[in-house]
Amino acid sequence: xxxxxxxxxxxxxxxxxxxxxLALILERFVLSIVLLFAVSILIFGGLExxxxxxxxxxxxxxxxxxxxxxxxxxxxxxxxxxxxxxEWLGNAVQGDFGTSWASKNSVSEQIGKRLGxxxxxxGFAAVISVPLAVGLGxxxxxxxxxxxxxxxNVISLAAISLPEFFIGYLLILFFAVKLxxxxxxxxxxxxxxxxxxLKAIALPTATLVLVVLxxxxxxxxxxxxxxxxxxxxxxxxxxxxxxxxxxxxxxxxNALAPIINVVALNLAYLIVGVVVVEVVFVYPGMGQYMVxxxxxxxxxxxxxxxxxxxxxxxxxxxxxxxxxxxxxxxLRHPR
Amino acid sequence: xxxYTKYLASRVTAGGLSRREFxxxxxxAGITLAVADKLFTESAEAAEPKRGGHLKLGLEGGAATDxxxxxxxxxxxxxxxxxxxxxxxxxxxxxxxxAVPALAESWEPSKDAVTWTFKxxxxxxxxxxxxxxxxxxxxxxxxHTDKKSESGALGVLGSIKEVKADGGNLVLTLSEGxxxxxxxxxxxxxxxxxxxxVDDPLxxxxxxxxxxxxxxxxxxxxxxxxxxxxxxxxxxxxSIEVIGMxxxxxxxxxxxxxQVHYINRVDPKxxxxxxxxxxxxxxxxxxxxxxxxxxxxxKAPFDNNDLRLALKYAMDRETMVQKILGGYGKVxxxxxxxxxxxxxxxxxxxxxxxxxxxxxxxxxxxxxxxVLLRTSEVAFPGGVDAAVLYQESCKKAGIEIExxxxxxxxxxxxxxxxxxxxxxxxGGRPTQDQMYSTAYLSTADWNDTKFKRPDFDKLLLQARSxxxxxxxxxxxxxxxxxxxxxxxxxxxxxxxxxxxxxxxxKGYVHDIGNDMSNGYVATxxxxxx
Numbered sequence: 107x108x109x110x111x112x113x114x115x116x117x118x119x120x121x122x123x124x125x126x127x128l129a130l131i132l133e134r135f136v137l138s139i140v141l142l143f144a145v146s147i148l149i150f151g152g153l154e155x156x157x158x159x160x161x162x163x164x165x166x167x168x169x170x171x172x173x174x175x176x177x178x179x180x181x182x183x184x185x186x187x188x189x190x191x192x193e194w195l196g197n198a199v200q201g202d203f204g205t206s207w208a209s210k211n212s213v214s215e216q217i218g219k220r221l222g223x224x225x226x227x228x229g230f231a232a233v234i235s236v237p238l239a240v241g242l243g244x245x246x247x248x249x250x251x252x253x254x255x256x257x258x259n260v261i262s263l264a265a266i267s268l269p270e271f272f273i274g275y276l277l278i279l280f281f282a283v284k285l286x287x288x289x290x291x292x293x294x295x296x297x298x299x300x301x302x303x304l305k306a307i308a309l310p311t312a313t314l315v316l317v318v319l320x321x322x323x324x325x326x327x328x329x330x331x332x333x334x335x336x337x338x339x340x341x342x343x344x345x346x347x348x349x350x351x352x353x354x355x356x357x358x359x360n361a362l363a364p365i366i367n368v369v370a371l372n373l374a375y376l377i378v379g380v381v382v383v384e385v386v387f388v389y390p391g392m393g394q395y396m397v398x399x400x401x402x403x404x405x406x407x408x409x410x411x412x413x414x415x416x417x418x419x420x421x422x423x424x425x426x427x428x429x430x431x432x433x434x435x436x437l438r439h440p441r
Numbered sequence: 442x443x444x445y446t447k448y449l450a451s452r453v454t455a456g457g458l459s460r461r462e463f464x465x466x467x468x469x470a471g472i473t474l475a476v477a478d479k480l481f482t483e484s485a486e487a488a489e490p491k492r493g494g495h496l497k498l499g500l501e502g503g504a505a506t507d508x509x510x511x512x513x514x515x516x517x518x519x520x521x522x523x524x525x526x527x528x529x530x531x532x533x534x535x536x537x538x539x540a541v542p543a544l545a546e547s548w549e550p551s552k553d554a555v556t557w558t559f560k561x562x563x564x565x566x567x568x569x570x571x572x573x574x575x576x577x578x579x580x581x582x583x584x585h586t587d588k589k590s591e592s593g594a595l596g597v598l599g600s601i602k603e604v605k606a607d608g609g610n611l612v613l614t615l616s617e618g619x620x621x622x623x624x625x626x627x628x629x630x631x632x633x634x635x636x637x638x639v640d641d642p643l644x645x646x647x648x649x650x651x652x653x654x655x656x657x658x659x660x661x662x663x664x665x666x667x668x669x670x671x672x673x674x675x676x677x678x679x680s681i682e683v684i685g686m687x688x689x690x691x692x693x694x695x696x697x698x699x700q701v702h703y704i705n706r707v708d709p710k711x712x713x714x715x716x717x718x719x720x721x722x723x724x725x726x727x728x729x730x731x732x733x734x735x736x737x738x739x740k741a742p743f744d745n746n747d748l749r750l751a752l753k754y755a756m757d758r759e760t761m762v763q764k765i766l767g768g769y770g771k772v773x774x775x776x777x778x779x780x781x782x783x784x785x786x787x788x789x790x791x792x793x794x795x796x797x798x799x800x801x802x803x804x805x806x807x808x809x810x811x812v813l814l815r816t817s818e819v820a821f822p823g824g825v826d827a828a829v830l831y832q833e834s835c836k837k838a839g840i841e842i843e844x845x846x847x848x849x850x851x852x853x854x855x856x857x858x859x860x861x862x863x864x865x866x867x868g869g870r871p872t873q874d875q876m877y878s879t880a881y882l883s884t885a886d887w888n889d890t891k892f893k894r895p896d897f898d899k900l901l902l903q904a905r906s907x908x909x910x911x912x913x914x915x916x917x918x919x920x921x922x923x924x925x926x927x928x929x930x931x932x933x934x935x936x937x938x939x940x941x942x943x944x945x946x947k948g949y950v951h952d953i954g955n956d957m958s959n960g961y962v963a964t965x966x967x968x969x970x
Contacts, residue, residue: 162854171886172588173595180591208506208513209658210643216505219657275690283698291499291695293684295661385688388695390505390660398504398659407506 131428138424142417146198149412150191153405159183160207160403181207194409203410208402213410216395221414223294224391227307228376231314236369239319243326243365244353250331262320274313274386281309291388310387314380318372325368329361363430370426378415450480490948494968496678499692499701500957503659503685510642511632512585512592517705517956518685520629522662524960525681526568527632527647530559530578530611531623533871535952535959538783540623544573544633544648545611554618554906559611559626565671567635568646575606580637582611585630594630597875618906620913621872628871629960650676650964659685664963677948677967696941697721702968703942705957708822709767712939724940725769726951726958729781729869729876732765732821734814734831734931737861739891746927747806753792753931754799757834761933764830765823769939773932776924777867777876778917781953784873784910786918789925799838811841815856819849820864821936828864858889865889869955873917874905881924890929897923945969 381393399407502517651664
């Protein structure tokens with residue numbers, strides 16, 4: 107410490123020294139907001155650059171120049187891009203995403219419903235897949251290179267190698283068409299009871315679990331195995347701890363950071379990446395909503411979906427980072 | 442019983458064939474009087490509709506962006522939903538395509554077909570219990586003909602100059618004579634709504650056989666029976682559920698597992714597999730939609746009629762229908778009209794694949810080098826395959842085609858109607874006049890072949906205001922010949938509408954007007970327990 111900084115000049119640094127964890131979290135949070143802002147510019151600019159505009163695409167072959175002009179006028183598409191961007195962002199920050207150009211419904215209201223559906227499906231899939239993946243991962247470490255480990259590996263590799271729509275079709279074929287025991291299509295709607303909903307989403311949930319399971323499980327296995335090869339695990343073994351106990355008590359906590367990371371990534375995928383599964387199972391979630399909107403260039407909807415997807419991704423990544431920092435004392439004091 | 446008599450029997454069941462017609466045709470096909478008589482009685486009994494039940498449809502074409510406003514109906518999903526709760530002034534006959542009364546009881550044109558008087562039906566109630574009045578009718582048409590309107594019917598109704606009420610009658614004054622006016626009013630956007638839907642376009646209140654009970658755009662709509670329906674020959678099931686299913690495999694799975702009773706848009710590639718399912722019936726209806734290869738008549742090298750003829754003769758239409766449509770379609774003859782249209786010009790020679798003639802005209806045109814054809818999967822299903830097939834059949838005539846696959850996104854803005862040679866699709870129109878006016882009139886916005894012929898325009902306008910059917914037919918024949926021999930369209934095929942249902946569904950009407958029994962499927966079928 108050759109040049110100590112006077113603590114009364116930089117209050118920020120003082121905060122950092124006294125509450126290093128809090129400062130780190132705050133820093134990550136601010137960074138996320140900046141990132142989200144940058145993404146909003148990208149989304150808006152990207153959509154502006156798409157070929158074809160709403161008026162012509164929406165009316166398709168039944169469009170007349172008159173109708174096209176009417177729509178453009180009506181939506182204020184003739185105004186400059188920057189004006190429209192600032193207006194949009196200002197409203198979006200307050201949770202108002204405007205009205206859909208095509209259906210004239212409130213986008214926020216529609217998204218509320220759709221996001222609810224997506225979260226319901228993703229949540230249900232996560233509740234099953236995360237404990238299962240971590241459990242199976244530990245299990246396969248315990249039996250590493252023996253038969254159970256190999257079976258788990260082969261099955262999970264097979265599941266991850268098949269595209270999700272194919273898994274979906276297979277499940278539909280066996281459980282809905284041949285056996286007739288599962289509900290299909292998985293369409294959910296307002297007047298459904300909770301139990302009916304659970305029944306309806308059984309097949310898509312199973313598909314999603316199969317798709318994300320392998321990734322999380324293999325990461326868990328690899329992370330624990332890498333810890334297992336370290337010196338202190340050898341000590342644990344030498345002092346006579348049972349293999350299971352040493353995995354759960356000593357190896358797993360130290361492998362937590364990479365596991366949290368891969369779980370967060372898969373959670374994000376469950377919410378924003380399941381368009382195909384939604385289409386195959388006729389499930390009214392966010393992905394389907396956005397695809398419909400892109401097809402007709404319904405900008406307010408596409409922008410809102412894009413922003414929300416980005417927010418979900420950024421939020422989950424941020425949470426994963428923070429949790430990893432909390433889980434690993436060494437990361438709390440960066441040098 | 443052979444296929445033909447089976448077909449005749451099914452026509453009886455669908456209510457499309459009288460006893461006399463049936464007996465005549467069946468006996469001509471070699472069936473004895475006693476057998477034919479028995480067959481007719483059985484088929485007619487099967488035609489006795491049953492009431493009740495919950496009908497579920499799985500339809501392609503719904504989107505989260507769909508609007509409940511009839512003026513903005515666009516997707517197949519909304520087309521079918523609108524037909525459940527709303528009525529038009531006029532409907533089209535399922536078998537002949539002629540205009541038949543609906544909310545308008547009758548109509549009368551002036552001698553020059555410029556002024557039309559429609560007598561509006563009395564005692565019809567809207568779903569909210571109010572009686573439908575002439576004011577509602579006038580308000581509806583005014584909303585759709587307003588120049589500022591965003592209605593999908595604005596183009597169709599462009600020639601209406603004035604809409605007014607005269608006593609209980611509706612009087613329309615046109616800017617020019619149009620003998621097809623009543624048929625134009627059968628457009629599915631023109632649902633008669635209380636006060637024209639001006640107050641609340643999204644209310645979905647109409648005079649149709651079903652009341653909308655719930656709606657989520659692109660996802661699901663449910664209906665219950667309208668007990669005060671003014672017609673008794675429709676609306677057989679108690680309730681309807683329409684589910685949006687945009688994935689073809691999902692639709693097929695839902696149908697074959699019995700979760701829905703009816704699906705639309707069966708892919709010709711998989712229809713033969715679906716046929717094997719024990720409880721499934723394929724419903725294929727001849728339609729007016731057609732797949733086209735369009736050449737711009739005003740751009741080189743397509744401004745040369747010999748080259749255009751060469752390219753027409755180099756098209757193997759039979760193979761196209763077999764390979765691209767799986768046989769579910771009819772060959773085209775290079776003009777956009779087929780026998781499902783009223784006043785179809787019969788007896789025009791079918792153009793067939795003729796490499797020699799193609800080579801002859803190609804040589805005469807003086808063109809050399811390859812011809813660039815742009816295509817995409819969105820132009821029509823199998824568009825890229827069709828282009829490659831065409832490339833092969835041209836090769837035999839010594840014509841080299843270069844196929845360029847364009848991205849589907851933006852195809853309609855960047856390629857169709859812009860590039861000189863591309864693949865495309867046309868849905869049918871209710872009348873010949875409308876089909877030609879939309880795509881072949883010199884001034885038409887969607888004149889995608891840039892076919893600009895004052896003599897053709899003159900014939901079109903003449904036919905439009907001609908009330909004498911025989912004369913009109915002659916005019917349409919002359920126009921068809923012009924487009925066929927000098928136009929820029931290569932029209933290899935008309936595609937059938939291929940749908941499917943479970944065997945429980947009875948009374949399906951093969952309506953030539955449009956897909957899904959002209960959208961009326963839910964109101965026309967009944968469920969056999």
